[in-house]
Every structure is written in C-alpha cells, then in structure tokens.
Amino acid sequence: MLTNSIDILVLNAGSSSFKSSLYRLRQDNLPLEPAVPIWTGKIDWSSTGAAVIQAKTADNTIEEERTQANRRADIHDLLAYLSKGQTQVIQDMAQIDIVGNRIVHGGEKYCQPTPITTDVKAEIDRLSIYAPLHNPANLMGIEAIEQLSPHIPQLAVFDTAFYRDLPAVAYVYPVPYQWLKRGIRKYGFHGISHEYCTRRAAELLGRDLQELRLISCHLGNGCSLAAVTGGRCIETTMGFTPLDGLMMGTRCGSIDPGIILHLVREGEYTIEELDRVLNFESGLLGVSGVSNDLREIDKAIDSGNERAKLALDMYIDRLTARIAALVPALGGLDALIFTGGVGEHQAKIRSAVAAKLAFLGVEIDPDLNNTSIPPDRDLATDRSSVRLLAIHTQEEWQIATACWQYLIDRHT
Numbered sequence: 001m002l003t004n005s006i007d008i009l010v011l012n013a014g015s016s017s018f019k020s021s022l023y024r025l026r027q028d029n030l031p032l033e034p035a036v037p038i039w040t041g042k043i044d045w046s047s048t049g050a051a052v053i054q055a056k057t058a059d060n061t062i063e064e065e066r067t068q069a070n071r072r073a074d075i076h077d078l079l080a081y082l083s084k085g086q087t088q089v090i091q092d093m094a095q096i097d098i099v100g101n102r103i104v105h106g107g108e109k110y111c112q113p114t115p116i117t118t119d120v121k122a123e124i125d126r127l128s129i130y131a132p133l134h135n136p137a138n139l140m141g142i143e144a145i146e147q148l149s150p151h152i153p154q155l156a157v158f159d160t161a162f163y164r165d166l167p168a169v170a171y172v173y174p175v176p177y178q179w180l181k182r183g184i185r186k187y188g189f190h191g192i193s194h195e196y197c198t199r200r201a202a203e204l205l206g207r208d209l210q211e212l213r214l215i216s217c218h219l220g221n222g223c224s225l226a227a228v229t230g231g232r233c234i235e236t237t238m239g240f241t242p243l244d245g246l247m248m249g250t251r252c253g254s255i256d257p258g259i260i261l262h263l264v265r266e267g268e269y270t271i272e273e274l275d276r277v278l279n280f281e282s283g284l285l286g287v288s289g290v291s292n293d294l295r296e297i298d299k300a301i302d303s304g305n306e307r308a309k310l311a312l313d314m315y316i317d318r319l320t321a322r323i324a325a326l327v328p329a330l331g332g333l334d335a336l337i338f339t340g341g342v343g344e345h346q347a348k349i350r351s352a353v354a355a356k357l358a359f360l361g362v363e364i365d366p367d368l369n370n371t372s373i374p375p376d377r378d379l380a381t382d383r384s385s386v387r388l389l390a391i392h393t394q395e396e397w398q399i400a401t402a403c404w405q406y407l408i409d410r411h412t
C-alpha cells in the first residue's frame with residue numbers, strides 16, 4: 001500500500017565511487033525536472049586502500065575518513081546514516097518503499113527494470129567477469145540493503161538496457177558468426193546516463209527526440225559515446241565489456257587485440273594480471289604515470305610533464321576520431337552532448353574537441369564554454385551547425401523515475 005509520498009533510495013556503484021540518493025516523491029505526480037534528493041551519500045575509494053564516506057542532507061554533512069577501505073562495510077555504514085546521526089531522514093530503513101540499483105551489465109537477458117530475486121542476483125554475479133569493476137560493487141549494494149532491511153523491494157536498472165534496439169551491424173563483431181550464439185556481441189554501457197542526457201537534450205533544444213541526430217559523450221572515469229537517431233541508439237563505443245572504445249581514466253579502450261595475444265603468448269602476464277592492467281593501470285593513468293584524473297594531468301602538464309601532455313593529446317584525438325566516425329551512421333549531427341565529470345567540468349576538453357570538429361561546422365562560444373554557469377546549457381555559437389550541450393547527468397534520477405513507474409504500475 002503506497003502512502004501519499006514515496007521514498008525511493010537509489011544506489012549507483014561505480015569503479016571507484018559509490019553514490020546514493022534518497023528521493024521523497026509524491027505518488028500522484030512525477031516532476032518533469034529532476035527532484036532534489038533529501039539525502040545523498042558518497043564513498044570515494046579513489047585513493048589506494050582508503051575510503052572517504054560522506055552523508056549529506058540540506059542542513060548537515062557527516063564525513064568520515066577511513067585509512068583501510070572495506071567496500072562492503074563502507075557501503076553498509078554509509079547507508080546506516082539514513083536513519084541515525086545528524087543526517088537522519090528516516091526512523092527505520094523499512095520506511096523506504098523501494099531501492100533502485102544501477103546494474104552495469106545485464107547481458108542479453110535484462111532489457112527492462114527488473115525486481116531483484118535470487119536468480120537475478122545470480123545472473124548479475126555471473127556477468128561480473130565481463131564488468132569486473134562494476135557488477136561486484138552493484139551486488140554489494142543490493143546485499144547491504146538486504147542486511148539492513150531484508151523486506152524492501154529492490155529494482156535492478158541496467159546500463160545495457162538502452163542498447164536493446166542496437167542494429168546488428170553495430171552489435172555483431174567481425175569474428176566467426178557462431179560466437180554470437182555464445183553471447184559475444186556488443187552490449188554497450190552508461191545507458192542510464194545516455195538515456196537521461198539525450199532526452200534532456202531534446203528538452204533543452206525544444207525539439208522532439210524522434211527528429212534529432214545526437215551524439216552523447218559520457219566522459220567520467222569510464223568514457224563512452226552513444227549515437228541516437230529517431231529516438232533509438234544505433235551505435236556506441238563500449239562493447240562486450242566496458243573496457244572497449246575511448247581512452248579512459250584507467251581503462252585502455254580500443255587497442256589491437258594482437259597486443260594481448262602477444263603478451264599472453266610470451267608468458268609475461270597471466271589473464272588475471274592483464275585484466276588488472278587493462279582495467280586499472282592503463283588509459284590516462286597508464287600513459288601519464290601521473291593520474292586518472294584530468295585535473296592532476298593538467299597540473300603535471302603545467303609543470304612540464306611530457307607524458308602527461310601525450311596522455312591528454314591521445315585522449316582528445318581518440319575522442320574526436322570516434323565522434324566523427326559516428327556521423328555517417330547518423331547521416332549528420334544536430335547536437336553533441338558533453339556529460340560526466342569531464343564532460344561537465346573540463347572546458348578545455350570541450351573546446352579542443354570542438355576545434356577538431358570545425359570541419360563539420362562545429363563552433364563553440366569560448367565565453368559560454370569558459371564561464372562557470374549552471375549545468376545544462378548550449379555552448380555553441382549562433383552560427384554553429386551543431387549544437388554543443390553540456391548536461392549534468394542524473395543517473396540517480398533516471399533510476400528513481402524507473403522505480404516510481406514500477407511502483408505506480410504495481411499499485412494501479
């Protein structure tokens with residue numbers, strides 16, 4: 001039985017962070033604009049071995065630094081701040097109507113928000129080998145809730161679901177066709193973010209999503225592009241796993257598969273070691289030797305570090321090349337969307353990309369691009385033939401709306 005207001009808790013476990021939001025929504029009306037959560041929680045595991053836990057309400061913040069991270073315990077303890085201490089917003093966890101979990105890899109089976117059962121958990125676990133940075137963390141979130149309050153319904157919202165209508169030319173790999181039967185195909189990730197941002201782009205432009213040709217650039221620690229036309233995603237850069245495509249913070253993106261064959265053949269690395277190196281020690285961090293964080297790379301460049309400069313140049317070149325490569329399939333481009341920590345905050349990346357795409361008629365307004373104004377804005381000049389949108393991604397809100405819809409459908 002639903003009361004007038006619905007409490008929806010969202011868990012978004014990433015590779016080096018865990019984000020959580022509690023929304024209190026009215027049952028009769030889903031706001032068009034993202035609601036402000038009444039409680040947010042964050043764990044930052046980015047410095048090796050340590051954890052910073054932060055819980056926040058409109059009036060209070062609790063911050064706890066732990067020298068020894070223990071992901072399971074960190075998640076459990078963060079969520080406990082919902083019902084205790086200065087950030088208490090509920091009396092009891094059982095008060096929460098539903099928990100929405102971002103699940104990165106849903107494989108071929110899950111294309112819709114799905115209630116979590118033992119079977120669903122087993123499948124998320126089975127898929128962990130294909131998304132080792134994400135699916136295990138996603139499961140930890142689910143289990144933390146089960147421990148804190150076993151009877152709250154939980155919903156899985158999949159990153160891969162956005163790609164359910166990907167055409168075969170995009171999802172089939174040029175390998176023996178029979179591999180497809182074994183599930184070897186492109187899945188695509190960051191779908192929750194791309195779905196939110198492409199819909200938001202249509203709103204910002206005051207146009208129907210169906211008539212737009214869009215490329216959404218999700219540039220965070222993980223990076224991917226999604227090409228959308230007629231409201232359908234037709235191509236993306238991540239693939240069978242979130243390791244493919246663009247150069248990322250610690251992930252390599254597309255490289256010659258011959259390199260892996262060579263290293264394994266030489267006996268220099270086991271598969272597990274290569275998995276670690278390509279997922280955690282490559283990308284911006286691997287090339288620069290400095291950091292996966294572009295803010296740190298920038299500082300190193302300013303102090304004359306050439307490898308940091310090379311890493312940045314490679315990041316921009318690869319990003320631009322992959323954007324341009326999506327344009328023929330779209331038959332043109334109406335808007336390019338920048339989102340994720342890098343896309344939203346790094347004006348330098350946006351201007352470098354725009355400059356390299358000038359041949360497409362792209363022109364960024366340097367004043368708009370450099371001024372720190374609120375999120376969700378068009379940065380293109382009036383004469384640019386492509387709109388350039390910076391959009392604050394709202395994965396948690398996207399998941400909350402799926403939960404709201406699920407509850408309403410169940411009770412009507």
Ligand SMILES: Nc1ncnc2c1ncn2[C@@H]1O[C@H](COP(=O)(O)OP(=O)(O)O)[C@@H](O)[C@H]1O
Nearest residue numbers: 014017220221222292293294295340341342345
């Ligand atoms: N305020 C900021 N200014 C500049 N860069 C930022 C800022 N915030 C985040 N970034 C960049 O975004 C990256 C993280 O993006 P984010 O989307 O939060 O990552 P995740 O993949 O963990 O969700 C950082 O490594 C950094 O390069």
Ligand SMILES: CC(=O)OP(=O)(O)O
Nearest residue numbers: 014015189220222242
């Ligand atoms: C799929 C993925 O790479 O997610 P994130 O960017 O949150 O690590």
Ligand SMILES: [Mg+2]
Nearest residue numbers: 014220221222
């Ligand atoms: Mg992210």
